[in-house]
Amino acid sequence: MEVIKMELMKADVTVIGGGIAGICAAIAAARQGLLVSLINDRPVLGGNASSEVRVHINGSAYLGNSPSYYAREGGLVEELKLKIFHYNPLYNKKLMLSLSDTVLLDMVYDEPNISLFLNTCVHETGMENGRIKWVEGLQLASERKFRFESPTYIDCSGDGIVGYQAGAHFRWGREAKHEYQEELAPEVADHYTMGDTILFQARDVNYSVPYKRPGFAYDITKLEFFDSIRKGLNHRSFPRKINGLGGLWWLEYGGHMDIIKNNEDIALELRKLVYGIWDYIKNSGEFDDVDNLILDYVCPIPGKRESRRFIGEHMLSQNDLTTKTHFEDAVSVGGWYMDLHANKGIYDEGPATAWNFVPGLYNIPFRSLFSRNIPNLMFAGRNISATHVAFGSTRVMATCGCMGQAVGTAAALCVKYDTDPAAIVKAHMGELQAQLLRDGQTIVGLQEPLDPYFADGLTIRASSQRSYEQLHPTEEISLEKALCLVLPIQTPVVESVQIKIKNRSEHSETLQVKLFGGDRKENYIPTSELKGYNLVISAGHDDWITLDLSCKKPEDDKIYIVLEGTADLAVYGNEEKMTGAVSFLYKPEEPSRLKKLNKSICFKDLLPSLDMYNPANVVNGFSRPYGLPNGWISERTEGQEWLEFGFASPKNLDEIHLVFNSQLNLEHFDDPIEPLIQDYDVTLTLEDGSESEIKVRGNYLSLNKHQVHAQAVTQIRFDFCATYGSPYYEVFAVKLFAPNNAK
Template structure:
C-alpha cells in the first residue's frame, strides 16, 4: 500500500482560514512582498460570505445607520466590496454571493506571492521552544499531505484551530460583569456562546410546485416557539413576501452547547427546522403567492457566530467600544452594534438578539490581534482577544477583514525586523500604522503626514471649488417631526445661516430651533445644547429666513440645528448629497441615534464664510471626513475639472495614490456610486519639459494606485472627465511616494 508522502511548503507567513479575515491577511502580506501560504478547509473562499453560507459582508457602517455616518471601512474590505459590485451591477443576493466566490478567487489568484490550498484541513500543529514550528494539513480530494513552515502564523480559522492546537490561551462563553466592568455582561460567567444558523433561498419558478416535508424534518406547529414566530414576537417574524427570501437569521441554535464538538448535531437540528419551516410556509395556507415557490438552496453548512476567543495582550471590552479610550497601537476599526444573540437561539424565550448601541467608529488595538503566550501567532476574525460582549460588535465580516489587513501587514514587519508581533507594538507601531494608512485602512483620528520632501514649496490649484451651501430646493420637507441639519465649520465661531421655510397655514406658526454641539470628530452625535429659541413664521411665508447661531465651534467641529414645528411648517430640501453637511430625522428621546434620511436641507449664507472644499484638503492627511469633510469638490459642472500640483524643485516619484468619494455612509449599494470618479487623465511634466500621461477609464475603486517611476517631476495635472452621475468631482486625498533611496 502506497504511503502518502508529506510535502514541505515553506513561506514567510502561513494564513489558516479563507474567510474575509484570512483573505485580507493573505493579500496584505503578499502585497508587502511576503511569500504566503493560504489554507482553507472549504472548496470556496469567503467563509460566511461565500455562496455556501450566504451572509452579507456587514461592518462598521451598521447597515448605513452608524452615528459616525461616514463609517464604511476602507482598505482591502472596501476593494473587495467594490469589485463584487463591479462584477454584479444588478444587486441580487444569490447572484452576488456566487460572484463573490469568483471575485475573491480572482483577488487571491491575482497575487503571485500567494499559494492557495483549498479543501485543506489543518489537523496538527508542531511546537518548538513554545513557538509554532509548523502546521500540517490534509487535502482529502487529492490525497496530499502538507507541512507548512513559516516565521509567523495567522489564525483566521474562526474556531481558532491552529491556536488551540498550539496551546494558545483562550476564552469561551460569557465573562462575568465584574471581570471587565461590563454592564451588558451577566452577573455570573457561563459557557454560553452565540449559536449557528443555516440560511436558505426561495425562488419563483412560475408554475405550481408541491412540497412534502421530509421524514427527518419537524412539524414546527408542534414546537414550543411556534406561536411566537407566528405572531412575530421577539424579533422572530416570518415575512409575508417569501419570493427571494434569503433565510432567517434568527433561526439559530447551539449556543448552549459545545459549538465545536456538537457541530454535526447542531447542523442536523437546523436542517430539521429549515425544512419544517418551509413546510409551514408552503402548506399551511397562511401565506400568499407561495404555490410557485421552491426551496432553491439550503446552505450545506451552518454559519457559525462564536466559539473560541484567544487572549492577547489586551482584551477588548464593552467600555473600549463605548468610552473609546486612546490606543497608541490602533490598527483597524469597528462599529457594528453589540449584537448579543439569545443563548438557546430559536428555543430561547427571550428576544432573538439585543442590539446594544455603539457610539460610532472605535479603534481596535494590535495587542488584541496576537497571542499572549504563543509569540509567533497572530489572529483576525471572530477569534480575536475580545470579551463576549465586545465580540458582539467585532464579529461581523467587514470588521474581521480590516483586522486581517492589519495582521497581514504586521507580518511583513515581523519578517523585516526578525521580531515577533509583540515587539511591533514597542518599536515599530508608527511604521505599521503608516503602511496601513497608505493602503487605505481606516484608523480613527490618525493623520498621515505629508512627506517634507514633497511639502517644501508645494503649490496646489484647482479649476473650481464648490461653495459651502445647498442652493437648489426641490421639495418641501414637513416639520411635524423634528429634523436636524448638521454642518461642519472651520472657523472659531458660527454667527448665522439661512434656510428656506414655508408656512402653508393661514396663521402664524412657531418654529422651535435648538442648537447642539458634539464631542467626537468621527461622530454625528449631538451631546451638548448650545442654544434654544423660537421664531414666529408668518402666515403664508415662503422664503429664506436667517437663523441666529452665535456659538463657538464645538469639539467635533459641527453645529447641529434641530428644527421642530407643525404640520403646516416645512423646510426646503433636495436629494443632493453634500459631503460633511448632512440631515437627519431627530428624536428627542434618543438624541444620540439620529435617524438617517435620504434628503438634504437647503442652506446658504453661512457666516463667517467657510473655505470648506479647498484643493489643499487633498494633502491634509485625512482620506475621509473626520470633523471636517477633508475633500476638494469642484463646482457643479458638465465638463472637465482639474487639480494641479507644482513642486518648487524637481521630485522623483515612485507611486501616486488618489482617493475618491465612494459614499462611505452606505454599507451596501444597489446602484453605481454616483460620486466615484470614473474617467481621468494624469499628466506628469518633467524638468526638461517632456510629459508622460496616465489615462484611466472605467475606474470603480476608492483607492487608485499608480506606479509611475518618474524622475525629476515639476508638475502633476489631473484632469477629471466623468463620474458615475454626480455633477461634482470630488477627491479626498492625493498621495505621492518617492523611491526610498531618494528620501
Template sequence: METITKAYEVIVVGGGLSGVCAAIASAREGAKTALVQDRPVLGGNASSEIRMHICGANKHGTRDEARETGILEEILLENKKRNPQHSFSILDTVLWEKVNFQERLTLYLNTRMTEVVVEDHTIKSIRAHQLTTDKDFEFKAKIFIDCTGDATLAYRAGADYRVGREAKSELGETFAPEKSDNRTMGNTLMFRAIDYGKSMPFEKPSWAYTFTEKDLVNRGHSAINNELEHYEIDSGYWWIELGGMEDTIGDAEEIRDELLKTVYGVWDHIKNGGEHGAQNYVLDWVQFLPGKRESRRIEGDYILKEQDLLEGKVFEDAVAYGGWPMDMHPPEGFKYRGPSTNYIQVPIYTIPYRSYYSRNIHNLMMAGRNISASHMAFGSTRVMGTCAIGGQAVGTAAALAIHYGCEPRGVLEYKTELQQKLLKADCFIPGFRNEDKKDKALNAKVKASSQKRGYDATHVINGIARNVEKEMNAWISQELGASGEWIELKLKEQMPIQEVRITFDSDLGTEIMTTLSETVRSNQREQLPETLVKDYEVELLLEDEVIYSKQVKNNYQRHVIHSMANRRANQVRIKIYTTWGNKEASIYEVRIY
C-alpha cells in the same frame, strides 16, 4: 505517503475574509506568504456555501462614511463591477482571483490542517492534507496567523483562549451576565426561496419539526409584512439559530442536523400553517454548512471589552475599527421565545494591535472573530467587515515583523510605522492621519480649477481620506464641463517621482456587498457608486510643461496607484472628465512618492 515540505515567511490558516485580507496584505508588504484553506472556496460566511452579506461599521448604510476600505473595498468594488446580479458564486471567483494571482502569495484550497508542531511556545510548522490531490504537506514559517474562526491553529498550539461569557465583575462590563458560563451565540442555516409564478405545494419531510405561530413568536416569517430584512421570505432567516447552549465546535454535526429539521419545519409552517403570502414560493437553496457566530477567542496582550466600545476608545496602538452594535443573541437561539437579538449601540471605536496576537505563543497572530475580546465586545467585532480590516492590519504587521526580524509583540515598537502603512493602503484608523514623511504631497501647494464651498482643494493633503462626522475632507469641484475639472499639486522642488496614489470617493455611507436580501439589495445602487471617478488623466509637469500623461478610462476603484518610473517633475495634475453618475469630481487624498 511522502510529505511535501514547503517553507514560507508567513502562513495564514483560514480563508474567510480576514484570512484573505491578511494573506494579500502580507504578500503585498513583501513577505513570502501562503494561505491554507480547508474549503473549496474562499470567503467563509460570505462564500457561496453560506451566503451571508458583509456587515460592518456603517450598520447597513445608516452611518455615514463608515464603510471599511483597504483590500476589502478593493474586492467589493471589483465584485460590484462584475457581479451586479448578486451571485455568491461569482464573488467566490473574485476572491479566488485576488488571492491566486497575488505576487508572493500561494493558495492551498481543500487543505485541512491536521497537526501543529510547537517548541518553546513557538510554532515551528503545521501539517495538512489536501483532499483533492491526496497530498500531505508540512508548512514551515516564521509567523503563523490564525483566521480559522474557531481558533483551531491556536487551540492545537496550546494558546490561551476563552469560550463563553465573562461575569460582569471580571471586566466590569455592565451588560455581561452576573455569572460566567460557557454559553455562546449559535449557528445558523439560511435558505433562498423564489417566486415560481404559480402555486407550489410543499410536503414536509417526515424528519422535519412542526411549528405553530406560538413557536415563532418574535420571529417575523411572512411575505405579507416584510418591513424588516429578517422578515423576508425569500432570503432565509438568521434567527434559525441553534447551538449556543451546546459546544458549537464539538457538537457541530448534531447542531447542523437540528438546524435542518428546524429550517424545513419553519418552511412547512410558512407554506402550510396559515396565510403567509407564500403560495407561489418554493425552496431554491438550503444552506448545508452552518454559519457560525461564536466559539473560541484567543487571548492576546489586551482583551477588548464592552467599555472600550461604548466610549469609542482610541488606542495608542489602534490598527482597525468597528461600529456594528454589540449584537447579542440569546444562547438558546431559536428556542428562546423572547426577542431574537439585543442591539446595544456603540460609536465608532478602535481595536488595538495587542488584541491581534497571542499572549503566550510567540509567533502566533490572529484575525477574524477569534481575536482577543470579551464576549460582549465580540458581539460587535465578529461581523465580517470588521474582521476583514483586522486581517489586513495583521497581515501588514506580520510582514513588518519579518522585515525587522522580531516576534509579533515586537511590532509594538514600530506601531507608528504600522499605522502609517495601513493608512497608506487606504485603511482608516479613527484618530490618526497621514504623517508619512516620504509623502511629498504633504508639503505641496494645491490649487484646482474649481471647488465647492467647504470642499477645498487642500483637503487632499490634510491626511484623512474620508469625511469624519461633520469634518469634510474631500475636494469637490464645481459641475463637470466638457473639458473636465482638475486639481494640481506643486512640489517645493524638482524630484524623481516614483508613484502617485489617488483616493477617490466611493460613497462610504452606502453598502455595496452581495446579498440574498431583497430589502438590502433594493437599498443599493445596481451600478458602481455614482460619486466614483470614471475617466481621468494624471499628468507630470516640469516647470508648467507636461512631460508625461496617463489616461484612465472606466476606473472602478477608490484607491489607485500609478507608477511614474522616477520621472523628474515638480507638479502633479489630475484631470477628471466623468464619474459614474455625479455631476462633480471628488477626491479625498493624493500622495506623491
C-alpha cells in the same frame, strides 16, 4: 499499500482560514512582498460570505445606520466590496453568489506570492520551544498531505484550530460582569456562546410547484416556539414577501452546547428547522404568492457566530467600545452594535438578539490580535482577544477583514526585523500604522501627513470649487417631525445661516430652533445644547429666513441645528447630497441615534463664509470626513474638471495614490455609486518639458494606486472626465510617495 507522502511547504507566513479575515491577511502580506501559504478547509473562499453560507459582509457602517455616518471601512475590505459590487451588482439580493466566490478567488490568484490550498484541513500543529514550528494539513480529495513551515502564523480559522492545538490561552462563553466591569455581561460567567444559522434561498419559477416535507424535518406547528414566530414576537418574524428570501437570521441554534464538538448535531437540528419552516410557508395557507416558489438553495453548512476567543495582551471589552479607549497601537476599526444573540437561539423565550448601542467608530488595538503566550501567533476574525460582549460588535466580517489586513501587514514587519508581534508594538508601531494608512486602512483620528519632500514649495490649483451652500430647493419637508441639519465648521465662531421655510397655514406658527455641539469628530451625535429660541413664522410665509447661530465652534467641528415645528411648517430641501453637511430626522428621546432623512435641507449664506472644499484639503492627511469633509469638490459641472500640483523644484516621484468618494455612509450598494470618479487622466510634466500620461477608464475603486517611477517632476495634473452620475467631482486625498533614495 502506498503511504501518503508529506509535502513540505515553506513560506514567510502561513494563514489558516480563507474567510474574509484570512483573505485580507494573506493579500496584505503578499503585497508587502511575503511568500504566503493560505489554507482553507472549504472548496471556496469567503467563509460566511461565500456562496456556501451566504451572509453579507457587514461592518462598522452598521447597515448604513452608524452614528459616525461616514463609517464604512477602507483598505482591502473596501476593495473587495467594490469589486464584488462591480462584477456582481445582484450580490446584495443574495443572487449570483458564485460570482462573488470568483471575485475572491481572483483577488487571491492575482497575487503571485500566495500559494492557495483549498479543501485542506489542518489537523496537527507542531511546537518547538513554545513556538509554532509547523502545521500539517490534509487535502482529502487529492490525497495530499502538507507540512507548512514559516516563522509566523496567522489563525483566521474562526474556531482557532491552530491556536488551540498550539496551546494558546483562550476564553469560551460569557465573562462575569466583574471581570471587565461590563454592564451587559451576566453576573456569573457561563459557557454560553451565540449559536449557528443555516440560511436558504427562495425563488419564483413561474409555475406552481408542490412541496412535501421530508421525513426528518419538523412539523414546526407542534414546536414550542411556533406561536411566537407566527405572531412575529421577539424579533422572530416572517417577511411580507417570500420570493427572494435569503434565509432567516433568527433561525439559530446551539449556543447552549459545545458549538465545535456538537457541530454535526447542531447542523442536523437546523436542517430539520429549515425544511419544517419551508413546509409551513408553502402549505399553511397563511402566505400569499408562494405557489410558484421553490426552495432553491439550502446552505450545506451552518454559519457559525462564536466559539473560542484567544487571549492577547489586551482583551477588548464593552467599555473600550462605548468610551472609545485611546490605543497607541490602534490598527483597525469596528462599529457594529454589540449584537448579542439569545443563548438557546430559536428555542430561547427571550428576544432573538439584543442590539446594544455603540457610539460610532472605535479603534481596535494590535495587542488584541496576537497571542499572549505563543510568540509567533497572530489571529484575526471572530477569534480575536475580546470579551463575549465586545465580540458582539467585532465579529462581523468587514471588521474581521480589517483586522486581517492589520496582521498581514504586521507579518511583513516581523520578517523585516526578524521579530515577533509583541516587539512590533514596542518598537515599530508607527511604521505599521503608516503602512496601513498608505494602503487605505481606516484608523480613527490618525493622519497621514504629506511628506515634507513634496510639501516644500507645493502649490495646488483647481478648475473650480464647490461653494458651501445647498441651493436649488425642490421639495418641502414637513416639520411635523423634528429635523437636524449638521454643518461642519472651520472658523472659531459661527454667526448665522439661512434656510428656506414655508408656513402652509393661515395663521402664524412657531419654529423652535435648538443648537447643539458634539465631542467626537468621527461622529454625528449632538451631545450638548448650546442655545435655543423660537421664531414666529407668519401665515403664508414662503421664503428664506436667517437663523442666529452665534456660538463657538464645537469640539467636533460641527454645529447641529435642530428644527421643530408643526405639520403646517416645512423646510425646503432636495435629494442632492453634500459631503460633510448631513440632514437627519431628530429624535429627542434618542439624540445619539439620528435617523437618516435621505434628503438634504437647503441652506445658504453661512457666516462667516467658509472655504470648505479647497483643493489643498487633498493633502491634509485625512482620506475621509473627520470633523470636516476633508476633500476637494468641484463646482457643479457637466464637463471636465482638474486638479494641478506644482513644485518649486523638481521632485522624484515613485507612486501616486488617489482617494475618491465611494459613499462611505452606505454599507452596501444597490445603485451606481454616483460620486465615484470613473474616468480620469494623470499627466506628469518633467523638468525638460516632456510629459507622461496615465489614462484611466472605467475605474470602480475608491483607492487608486499608480506606480510612476518618474524623475524630476515639476507638475502633476489630474483631469477628471466622468463620474457614475454625480455632477460634482470629489477627491478626498492625493498621496505622493518618493523613492527611498530621493532625499
